[in-house]
Amino acid sequence: MSKKEQFDLRIVSQPFYPEMVSSGQALTELAEELTTYGLKIKVIASQPTILENSKTVPKRIDYKGIHILRTWSTRFPKLSFIGKFFNLITFFCTASFDILFNDRKVPLLLVTNPPYMALIGWFNNMINGTKYGVLLFDIMPEQAELLNLVKPGGLLSRVWRKINKLWYIRSSYAVVLSKDMLQGAIENANLSGTKYEKLCRDKTHIIHVWSDDRMIKPKSKQDSYSAKELNVLNKLVVQYSGNHGRFHDIESILEIARKFAHEEKIMFQFIGEGFKKKNVISFKKETNQENIFVNTYVPKEKLQDSLAMADIGVIAQLPAQERVCYPSKLLGIMSAGRPVLAICSPDSDMAKMIIDNDMGFVISNGDINSAVNILYACINDPSLLIEKGKNAFNYLNKNFTLSSAAEQYFSLIKRFQ
Numbered sequence: 001m002s003k004k005e006q007f008d009l010r011i012v013s014q015p016f017y018p019e020m021v022s023s024g025q026a027l028t029e030l031a032e033e034l035t036t037y038g039l040k041i042k043v044i045a046s047q048p049t050i051l052e053n054s055k056t057v058p059k060r061i062d063y064k065g066i067h068i069l070r071t072w073s074t075r076f077p078k079l080s081f082i083g084k085f086f087n088l089i090t091f092f093c094t095a096s097f098d099i100l101f102n103d104r105k106v107p108l109l110l111v112t113n114p115p116y117m118a119l120i121g122w123f124n125n126m127i128n129g130t131k132y133g134v135l136l137f138d139i140m141p142e143q144a145e146l147l148n149l150v151k152p153g154g155l156l157s158r159v160w161r162k163i164n165k166l167w168y169i170r171s172s173y174a175v176v177l178s179k180d181m182l183q184g185a186i187e188n189a190n191l192s193g194t195k196y197e198k199l200c201r202d203k204t205h206i207i208h209v210w211s212d213d214r215m216i217k218p219k220s221k222q223d224s225y226s227a228k229e230l231n232v233l234n235k236l237v238v239q240y241s242g243n244h245g246r247f248h249d250i251e252s253i254l255e256i257a258r259k260f261a262h263e264e265k266i267m268f269q270f271i272g273e274g275f276k277k278k279n280v281i282s283f284k285k286e287t288n289q290e291n292i293f294v295n296t297y298v299p300k301e302k303l304q305d306s307l308a309m310a311d312i313g314v315i316a317q318l319p320a321q322e323r324v325c326y327p328s329k330l331l332g333i334m335s336a337g338r339p340v341l342a343i344c345s346p347d348s349d350m351a352k353m354i355i356d357n358d359m360g361f362v363i364s365n366g367d368i369n370s371a372v373n374i375l376y377a378c379i380n381d382p383s384l385l386i387e388k389g390k391n392a393f394n395y396l397n398k399n400f401t402l403s404s405a406a407e408q409y410f411s412l413i414k415r416f417q
Contacts, residue, residue, distance in 0.1 A: 007042045007067070007103055009034070009413055012120075013111035014073075014091050016045035017063055021243060021273075023113050023137050025300065026328055029212045033406035035065040039413065042066075042106070044098055046073045046091040071095050088114035096120040100127065107172075107416055108132035109409075115140040116160075122167040131416045133173040139184045140164075143324035147246050164189035169196050172416040174204045175409075177326035178349050182206060184323035205412060210405040211331035211396060215300065218337030218393055219308035226302075227309035230293065236266045236379050238341070239310035241298070242329035244274030249316035249365050252343050254283045256371045261289050265379050269293045271306065307336035311385055312360070312378065314341045315350075319365055322348035334359065334396035339388035341371065359392040 011031060015024025024045075031041050047056050047070055056075075061068050071094035076083025092114050099108065099120055108124070110117045110132055121132035141160040145152040150160075168174065168189045176182045182204055191197045221227050227237070238257075244250055250270075257268040268289075270280045273296055284292045298306040307313070313333030317325075322345055330350065333340050340360030344351055351362045363370045378384055 006040065007106045008039045008417065009109060010042045010044060010099070010103060010106050011109045011111070012044045012095055012099065012117055014046045014088065014113045015048070016043050016068060017066075018057065019045075019048045023111065023328075026137075026209060027111060029210070029402055030406060030409060031066050032064050033402050034410060034413075037406070037410045039410070040065075040067075042103065043068045044095045045070055046087065046095075047075050069098065071098055092117065092120070096123075099124050099130075104128040104130060106130070107413065109135060109413070111135045112138050112140070116163065118167040118171070119163055122170050125170050131172045133175065133412060133416065134167065134171055135175045136181065136185055137177070137325065139176075139181060139188050139324040142184060142188050143247060143321070146318070146320055146324065149246075161188060161190045165191060165196075168200050171203070173412050174200070175207050175412070176204060177207070177209050178322070179206060180322040180349050181324065181326060188324075205408070207405055207408045208400050209326055209328045209331055210400055210402045211335035212300075213335055213397070213401045213403075216304045216307065216332060216335040218335075218389075219304055221308055221311065224305050224308040226305050230267075230309065232267050232309060235264075235291075236312070236375065236382065237269060237310045238266065238312055238314060238375065239269040239271065239307070240314040240316070241269070241271040241307065241310075241332065242327075244270070244272055244276040244280065246275045247318050247321045247325060248274070248276060248327075249318050249343050250276040250279055252365055252368065252371075253314060253316055254280065255366075255368050256375070257283075257289065257292060258287065259368065259372045260291065260375070261287060263291065263379075266375065267291050267293060269295070269310070271295045272297055303332070304336065307332055307338065310336070310338050311382065312341050312375075313338045314343070316343040316365075317345075317348075319345055322350060326350070331396060331400055334392040334400070337389045337393040339385045339392055341374065343367075343371070353395075357391055357395045358388055359395060360388050 013027050015021050017028040059070050073091035074086045076086055108121055110121045118134045124130045141150055141157040144150040150156050176185050186192055191200050227233050240253055260266050315327045315330050340354055342354055342362045346362055346364055354360050354362055361374050
């Protein structure tokens with residue numbers, strides 16, 4: 001590729017194609033769609049790190065019209081906290097060097113992975129005058145506080161919020177994934193009640209996370225190769241598919257599964273990776289439950305078939321997480337035409353959406369008995385799920401498609417060229 005090639009946008013995100021973690025996959029889908037609008041995109045990313053045996057990929061590749069540059073960083077297993085810390089720090093340093101000294105006038109879209117990436121947008125704007133937007137997949141430091149990774153209100157949290165205020169004020173725009181996250185973003189940047197609050201609210205856009213409706217569509221369970229291979233065609237399949245992160249309520253799902261230890265008509269599936277994957281493996285080993293299936297991430301080309309073997313998809317957020325993140329796995333479930341069992345705050349925007357549009361069920365964290373009653377009702381009458389699954393797909397088709405999200409991003413990006 002010629003060094004003189006001009007780009008319209010630089011996206012900066014540690015995970016990107018072929019990384020299977022949700023944020024990397026979502027960014028890849030968005031970039032692919034944005035190229036159809038004629039944008040020339042350069043992505044600055046790191047080498048894959050989600051699995052211990054992740055293979056290195058070339059430093060520079062062109063993928064579906066996207067130029068991907070992988071800057072150097074450590075490659076410790078991402079599931080280790082210390083390893084993840086060093087991976088993030090080293091990527092931030094090398095990515096910042098490229099941002100400051102190459103393609104300096106090309107606008108930036110910075111993703112909160114690493115969570116302090118927006119800081120280089122502020123610094124680059126001060127030095128080079130480069131415009132930048134920030135996509136907040138996670139809102140820090142509140143998420144870290146909720147997980148007891150940093151002390152609530154401590155020195156690190158206070159400094160972090162001051163940094164957030166710096167980049168927020170100078171950014172061209174910010175994107176959050178829900179109304180709950182909008183409020184979280186404002187408060188985590190110490191903007192509430194200040195003279196900058198209205199300015200920052202006005203330039204913060206809610207663009208819901210999307211599902212790749214080009215590849216994932218409703219498919220009959222009877223036509224799922226995975227369902228046939230696992231011999232679950234005649235069982236109620238309760239599927240958790242995606243990241244098993246610190247902020248996911250995996251514990252509640254396992255306690256629900258425990259109640260069905262001797263029920264042959266149900267199968268609980270845990271598909272994916274993450275910090276709490278070890279909890280699932282330990283639970284299965286401890287209980288020796290035959291109706292628990294554990295697997296790693298499914299390749300994207302097989303995701304539709306994997307989602308199709310489920311009768312109901314599960315999402316699980318710990319309390320207060322709705323302010324700081326949004327579960328993208330919800331959209332995959334909806335795109336597959338499956339109903340949702342949501343374990344979360346019943347007051348969250350997501351919970352209200354599920355209930356108001358009859359797309360599934362919502363239970364509070366730890367409400368195991370309600371979940372058991374719901375699932376037994378579904379075992380006895382599987383037809384209870386059919387209409388809810390159709391409602392989920394129809395709602396997604398009207399509100400959460402990749403094309404509609406890309407159109408909104410394109411409008412923002414072009415406004416600040």
